[in-house]
Amino acid sequence: MNILIGTILIWGAAFWAVRHLHRTAPEARPELYRRAGETFLFMLPRLAVGLIGAGFLAALLPEAFVQRWLSAQSGLSGILLATGFGVLTPGGPFVAFAIGASALKAGAGAGALVAYVTSWSLVSMVRTLSYEVPLMGRRFTLLRVLISLPAPILLGLFASLAQ
Amino acid sequence: MTDDPRPRRRLFDSGFYFVLAIALASGTGVLVTHGWDTFREILLSDLGLAALLMPKIAAGVLLATALALVLPKDKVLHHVGPESGIRGLAIAATAGAVIPGGPAVTFPLTAGLMTAGADLAAGVAMVTGWILLGLNRTIVWELTFLPADLVLLRVLLSLPVPIVLGLALRAAVRHRARRRAS
Incomplete structure (x- = not known):
């Protein structure tokens, strides 16, 4: 349903342009x-192959595993680990929020959670591979990812201080 | 009529082979750890998703291409071009945060704006504004799952990020240009 509404909206904008x-x-x-x-x-072959690869990656990373590790580690090592998991967590509009919420209940700190959500937002490998490389090109994607990498760690540290 | 500024591209370049290698490696991983049935199920469901997304992507590409031709180049340059300063980055980040829609909309829009004169930093600010501060996603999804005070903390901490990344990219571009000149 979401896809249908989105498709109609973009076609409307495209017709207007x-x-x-x-x-x-x-x-x-x-x-x-x-x-x-x-x-x-x-884009066609890139997107198709990217989406399939994303699906396989998602199956290889069980949510329970991420949730357990996020809540077990604390401090800087927890933030670094959360950043790494964020990169690996597959896309969709809410997957990382759901995992983050259960990790929070299991005892994860604000720093790890903010690092995890920020890293997933900024550099989620799946969205990057299936959409950004095909649509924006490799140079844009590579530069954006490289320059974004410190952000989840810094934001995680700030968040753990603010807590 | 402006010239097409995009570099010439081959249909199958290293970018494609990179994505293909990831798909093959993770596919093999699934086949080994989960077996043939799961492998086939994922493959078919994602092929279906790709087919379902195609009309949306086609519209996104048409929109971005048309925008690049329609938008007045001087105005785009003025507002989000290389000389647009922090204000330009803030405009780009706000646009990214406010425009509803997922990757099939935001990436083509950003590409269209960049063809029309926005610089790399403004493009990155727009994409970052969307993924870190996208109102749609934060209001609909993030607040459903996470406690409001944590969401607020994350959003507040994220506010400067699109602009900081844009400024860092512009500084890097200038630095490289200077090094090349000397």
């Missing part, structure tokens, strides 16, 4: 369809 282009620069239309077609063909 194409109509606008048609009115303001009708001569650019062949170029539009050529570029869009090329990009779509470029």
Whole structure:
């Protein structure tokens, strides 16, 4: 259902943009369809392979395992471990929140939780591989991931101080 | 009509082989640890998901491509170009946080803006704003699972991150340009 609503919304926006282009620069239309077609063909195999790989990765990392380790470690080692788990935790809009919530109940600290959610948000391997590399290219993805890596550790440390 | 600034791409490059290698390795792992039935189940369900996502991706690509051609280049450059300063990064991060939608929307939009004149730092600020501060996800999902005070703490700590990352990237780009010049 979510996918359907999203699809309709984006098609609406795409039609609006194409109509606008048609009115303001009708001569650019062949170029539009050529570029869009090329990009779509470029992404198609990457996205399919990325999603399948993401599914396999998800099956290899049991949630109970992550939850147990998140609550067992504390301090800096807990934050580093949480950051690593965040990278490995598969996508979806809420998976890491659910795991984080059960880890919290089992005794995980605010630092580990913030590090985990931040790392999953910023550098989740699955979203990065299945969407970002195909859509944004390798250079953008690599630079963004590299520069983002310190953030979960720092935010985790700040959060454990604030607690 | 502007020239197409994107680099020429081959259909199968190292980026594709990288994704393929991950899929093969993790697929083998699943096959060994979980057996053939689970392997087939995951493969089929994700192929189905990919097929289901295709119309959405097609629309996202069309939207991004059209935006890159429609948006006035001078205005995009002014607001989120390389010289747009902290204000430009804040605009990009806010756009990322406010625009509803998942990766199929935000990545094409960012790519479209970058083709129209936004710099790498603004692109990263926009993506970071979306993944760290996306209102949609925080309100719908995060608050359902996690206690409100922790969510608030995480959001407050995350607020400067898109801008800090953007500034760091711009500094790195300038540093490289200087080193090349000397």
